[in-house]
Amino acid sequence: MATPLEKARKDPESMKARILHIARRFFGEYGYHGTTTRMIAKEAGIDISTLHYHWGDKKDLYEAVIVDINKDLGQKLMALEKRIHGLPLDQRMAIAIDAMTDYLFKFPEVSNLVLFHYFSKTRDALDLRVPEFTADIARSMGLTRDRKTTSPRAKIEVLAVMNAIHNFISGEKFFRPIVNLNRKDYISIVKETLKFVLIGSFVEREKKQKSS
Amino acid sequence: MATPLEKARKDPESMKARILHIARRFFGEYGYHGTTTRMIAKEAGIDISTLHYHWGDKKDLYEAVIVDINKDLGQKLMALEKRIHGLPLDQRMAIAIDAMTDYLFKFPEVSNLVLFHYFSKTRDALDLRVPEFTADIARSMGLTRDRKTTSPRAKIEVLAVMNAIHNFISGEKFFRPIVNLNRKDYISIVKETLKFVLIGSFVEREKKQKSS
DNA sequence: TTATTTTTCCATCAAAAGATGGAATCAATG
DNA sequence: CATTGATTCCATCTTTTGATGGAAAAATAA
Numbered sequence: 001m002a003t004p005l006e007k008a009r010k011d012p013e014s015m016k017a018r019i020l021h022i023a024r025r026f027f028g029e030y031g032y033h034g035t036t037t038r039m040i041a042k043e044a045g046i047d048i049s050t051l052h053y054h055w056g057d058k059k060d061l062y063e064a065v066i067v068d069i070n071k072d073l074g075q076k077l078m079a080l081e082k083r084i085h086g087l088p089l090d091q092r093m094a095i096a097i098d099a100m101t102d103y104l105f106k107f108p109e110v111s112n113l114v115l116f117h118y119f120s121k122t123r124d125a126l127d128l129r130v131p132e133f134t135a136d137i138a139r140s141m142g143l144t145r146d147r148k149t150t151s152p153r154a155k156i157e158v159l160a161v162m163n164a165i166h167n168f169i170s171g172e173k174f175f176r177p178i179v180n181l182n183r184k185d186y187i188s189i190v191k192e193t194l195k196f197v198l199i200g201s202f203v204e205r206e207k208k209q210k211s212s
Numbered sequence: 213m214a215t216p217l218e219k220a221r222k223d224p225e226s227m228k229a230r231i232l233h234i235a236r237r238f239f240g241e242y243g244y245h246g247t248t249t250r251m252i253a254k255e256a257g258i259d260i261s262t263l264h265y266h267w268g269d270k271k272d273l274y275e276a277v278i279v280d281i282n283k284d285l286g287q288k289l290m291a292l293e294k295r296i297h298g299l300p301l302d303q304r305m306a307i308a309i310d311a312m313t314d315y316l317f318k319f320p321e322v323s324n325l326v327l328f329h330y331f332s333k334t335r336d337a338l339d340l341r342v343p344e345f346t347a348d349i350a351r352s353m354g355l356t357r358d359r360k361t362t363s364p365r366a367k368i369e370v371l372a373v374m375n376a377i378h379n380f381i382s383g384e385k386f387f388r389p390i391v392n393l394n395r396k397d398y399i400s401i402v403k404e405t406l407k408f409v410l411i412g413s414f415v416e417r418e419k420k421q422k423s424s
Numbered sequence: 425t426t427a428t429t430t431t432t433c434c435a436t437c438a439a440a441a442g443a444t445g446g447a448a449t450c451a452a453t454g
Numbered sequence: 455c456a457t458t459g460a461t462t463c464c465a466t467c468t469t470t471t472g473a474t475g476g477a478a479a480a481a482t483a484a
Contacts, residue, residue, distance in 0.1 A: 120328070171375070193369055
């Protein structure tokens with residue numbers, strides 16, 4: 001039994017998918033209240049009633065968008081975990097940072113929406129449970145001793161790492177003029193900096209733990 | 213010549229200041245489009261027309277809010293710089309992280325608004341130039357060789373540090389359930405983690421630079 | 425081709441939201 | 455007190471926004 005979202009994800013040519021795709025970008029840039037159904041419909045070259053026909057009301061569409069980007073993100077993380085599994089920590093982190101920044105700079109609305117979802121409230125009470133990746137990433141980073149539970153500390157560390165990445169993607173419009181770089185140079189300096197700031201501490205700690 | 217904002221900042225008992233203060237919180241929680249003038253007026257126990265009487269239109273009020281929090285932030289950073297000046301880097305950073313997190317957890321709307329301003333667009337074109345602290349912080353962290361210019365790399369590093377802090381304040385509502393901690397424990401684990409992640413790399417690099 | 429289903433748009437609504445004029449109220453000043 | 459100026463609220467307006475019913479058009483099936 002295919003949900004509407006699954007249908008739209010499978011056939012990216014369909015109007016339903018088209019709307020979803022545009023909605024991702026708009027909700028990502030302007031947030032939930034900053035985006036109007038008319039903006040999305042206009043960009044898609046359709047009437048708002050067509051939008052409502054496919055997705056129900058605004059809230060439904062927004063929820064579909066959030067679920068959609070979380071699916072993408074989850075898939076990306078799973079693929080990445082496979083790729084880095086077994087490597088030493090510094091390489092694992094370096095590869096992960098490279099891959100994630102590349103991916104997110106290609107689909108910046110993912111970072112935008114994740115951060116929006118973290119940081120801002122909506123007047124309309126929308127209850128959507130998003131999948132929780134922190135525990136999986138913590139495991140992948142080797143931050144969990146126990147296989148079952150993940151300590152608060154480990155989760156907070158994961159959030160610090162993930163957010164550091166998202167920030168530079170979502171903040172590009174604001175940060176790039178500050179550093180006065182073109183997109184390409186911005187991306188590469190962001191990668192360097194993320195690796196510099198994030199990797200050192202974890203690798204050092206692992207060293208100490210192993211020697212003791 | 214006192215601007216309206218200065219007047220409101222000086223007399224925190226005035227209706228003008230009251231409105232500004234409430235507006236900070238609402239704009240911080242719901243963003244620009246997510247906040248209505250009616251929400252602010254209702255919270256202040258006044259009519260919307262009174263709000264408009266004091267602050268002009270919504271855009272004007274929002275701009276005042278942004279200027280206001282940036283002034284607060286600037287003052288805080290200046291005071292902090294005085295306090296840590298001359299100390300070794302690791303202490304400087306540890307004190308700064310402690311002080312900033314304490315301050316921002318007390319006024320979370322500051323972090324909220326800073327991040328909103330970085331990450332989201334507004335339909336209404338508001339042109340507000342916010343003061344730029346990255347260069348000053350970079351100097352305070354000893355990231356600038358030249359006294360006049362600050363390298364892109366140094367600025368990006370500063371942004372990484374500042375954002376890491378803001379994220380945990382603004383994200384509290386979302387992150388705290390994930391780690392399942394009370395507020396006090398959340399704050400202290402955030403401080404620990406920020407120090408762990410952020411300080412190590414900078415201190416290591418400084419060591420290497422000195423030895424060469 | 426004709427019938428049926430799906431998709432799209434037009435017209436229109438109702439509610440929400442930003443904004444204002446002007447009367448009423450309150451506070452200060454002579 | 456009376457006058458002036460500042461503040462506040464009520465009533466009201468306009469525009470924006472989310473949403474829908476039903477006709478038209480397009481696609482699919484018979």
